[in-house]
Amino acid sequence: MANPTAAMLVIGDEILSGRTRDANMHYLAGELTKHGIDLNEVRIVSDDASAIEAAVKALSGSYDNVFTSGGIGPTHDDITADCIARAFGAHIDVRDDARALLQAHYDKSGLKLNEARLRMARIPDGAVLIDNPVSTAPGFTIGNVHVMAGVPSVFQAMVASVLPKLTGGSPLLSQTLRVDRGEGDIAATLASLADAYDDLSIGCYPFQINGAFGANVVIRGAEGTRIDAAMTQLAKELDL
Amino acid sequence: MANPTAAMLVIGDEILSGRTRDANMHYLAGELTKHGIDLNEVRIVSDDASAIEAAVKALSGSYDNVFTSGGIGPTHDDITADCIARAFGAHIDVRDDARALLQAHYDKSGLKLNEARLRMARIPDGAVLIDNPVSTAPGFTIGNVHVMAGVPSVFQAMVASVLPKLTGGSPLLSQTLRVDRGEGDIAATLASLADAYDDLSIGCYPFQINGAFGANVVIRGAEGTRIDAAMTQLAKELDL
Numbered sequence: 001m002a003n004p005t006a007a008m009l010v011i012g013d014e015i016l017s018g019r020t021r022d023a024n025m026h027y028l029a030g031e032l033t034k035h036g037i038d039l040n041e042v043r044i045v046s047d048d049a050s051a052i053e054a055a056v057k058a059l060s061g062s063y064d065n066v067f068t069s070g071g072i073g074p075t076h077d078d079i080t081a082d083c084i085a086r087a088f089g090a091h092i093d094v095r096d097d098a099r100a101l102l103q104a105h106y107d108k109s110g111l112k113l114n115e116a117r118l119r120m121a122r123i124p125d126g127a128v129l130i131d132n133p134v135s136t137a138p139g140f141t142i143g144n145v146h147v148m149a150g151v152p153s154v155f156q157a158m159v160a161s162v163l164p165k166l167t168g169g170s171p172l173l174s175q176t177l178r179v180d181r182g183e184g185d186i187a188a189t190l191a192s193l194a195d196a197y198d199d200l201s202i203g204c205y206p207f208q209i210n211g212a213f214g215a216n217v218v219i220r221g222a223e224g225t226r227i228d229a230a231m232t233q234l235a236k237e238l239d240l
Numbered sequence: 241m242a243n244p245t246a247a248m249l250v251i252g253d254e255i256l257s258g259r260t261r262d263a264n265m266h267y268l269a270g271e272l273t274k275h276g277i278d279l280n281e282v283r284i285v286s287d288d289a290s291a292i293e294a295a296v297k298a299l300s301g302s303y304d305n306v307f308t309s310g311g312i313g314p315t316h317d318d319i320t321a322d323c324i325a326r327a328f329g330a331h332i333d334v335r336d337d338a339r340a341l342l343q344a345h346y347d348k349s350g351l352k353l354n355e356a357r358l359r360m361a362r363i364p365d366g367a368v369l370i371d372n373p374v375s376t377a378p379g380f381t382i383g384n385v386h387v388m389a390g391v392p393s394v395f396q397a398m399v400a401s402v403l404p405k406l407t408g409g410s411p412l413l414s415q416t417l418r419v420d421r422g423e424g425d426i427a428a429t430l431a432s433l434a435d436a437y438d439d440l441s442i443g444c445y446p447f448q449i450n451g452a453f454g455a456n457v458v459i460r461g462a463e464g465t466r467i468d469a470a471m472t473q474l475a476k477e478l479d480l
Contacts, residue, residue: 116428172257
């Protein structure tokens with residue numbers, strides 16, 4: 001049976017302007033691979049309401065799961081929750097359960113739950129809160145979309161809250177063989193191997209060290225015995 | 241006048257599986273910002289022909305420039321050039337100009353220009369070659385799409401070949417103010433500042449160091465005097 005599919009939507013001007021290098025995509029990719037969910041597409045859009053709404057609709061309709069990152073803080077440019085609500089045609093306002101979490105958090109820290117911070121309690125009707133053990137302000141799941149923070153430590157904690165609840169598939173297994181020859185030398189061998197093992201994905205990633213060409217051949221699939229067989233055949237054909 | 245727009249398409253299973261952390265997006269974002277081209281969207285798709293073709297069509301129709309990264313090497317999983325040709329309805333085959341470049345390169349290095357390496361001379365009719373000073377195999381521009389390699393050193397060299405030929409706009413300028421207070425404390429001030437300076441983009445990026453909350457406020461725009469004015473007003477309102 002095929003694994004469940006997923007897409008990710010990263011929201012933030014700071015990524016697209018080159019100010020910040022996104023870290024959440026690479027983290028999520030690794031976690032999904034372990035959990036047996038295939039990440040098939042990522043989109044990065046700016047803090048623009050119509051761009052966010054259009055991307056959420058497109059991805060939500062095409063994949064089993066969508067994970068978003070960014071835009072759920074207390075400032076004017078944090079518009080993700082409202083855009084997601086609109087994409088689902090859901091009503092959104094400050095919700096009592098989220099407000100209670102924030103109230104308890106700010107009472108404890110002696111800060112005021114002011115109007116800006118209350119923005120973080122805006123949750124669409126029907127959404128399920130995602131726990132935030134780092135800084136309390138929750139994410140949420142609506143339909144097949146999981147809405148999470150952009151700050152990496154919070155994003156990672158939210159992924160840890162969400163992933164165990166999702167149906168996973170077979171973890172993607174992989175083996176890598178380093179070949180100290182140029183890609184062009186081994187391409188024909190790889191192509192016929194890919195034909196013979198069409199249940200596996202065979203990738204070739206070239207490198208150059210001190211002027212010498214080489215490539216890492218990565219074979220991925222759900223069944224370890226098949227990967228073993230393909231690797232053995234590859235090594236034999238390359239006289240390794 | 242508004243700056244020209246751009247999108248990027250990153251192609252590669254290795255990014256989506258979490259094996260490799262993409263570096264080209266962050267690099268391109270910084271270069272485009274300097275050149276006055278606004279990067280509005282990024283998509284990452286796997287080595288899947290229909291996904292690549294659909295993404296190229298969508299992005300090419302929506303933005304002034306599209307930059308792709310990955311999938312133009314000699315192996316069976318390098319299918320980008322053929323997908324781009326299909327997206328543009330262009331004929332593609334080994335082209336004499338590209339073959340001549342490769343032939344000279346491999347003659348010099350004493351390697352054979354075999355069938356696999358010849359794949360890298362597959363260029364759509366009507367496309368203009370992009371110079372590759374690192375490893376010779378060229379990229380190409382067709383319509384508003386610039387097709388480049390995934391290996392970061394080659395990608396960067398190709399960006400350097402392409403960018404000077406493109407119409408730029410005003411470089412995006414920015415100033416950053418570090419505020420040692422929680423985002424929620426300064427959000428109201430930022431919101432009214434954003435209203436007053438609607439030609440600028442005002443972003444707020446929270447951090448936490450040794451348990452203390454703070455935020456970097458970044459003001460971006462095309463006119464330095466406007467950014468100066470907004471920063472001065474912000475500092476005043478926050479008593480800094």
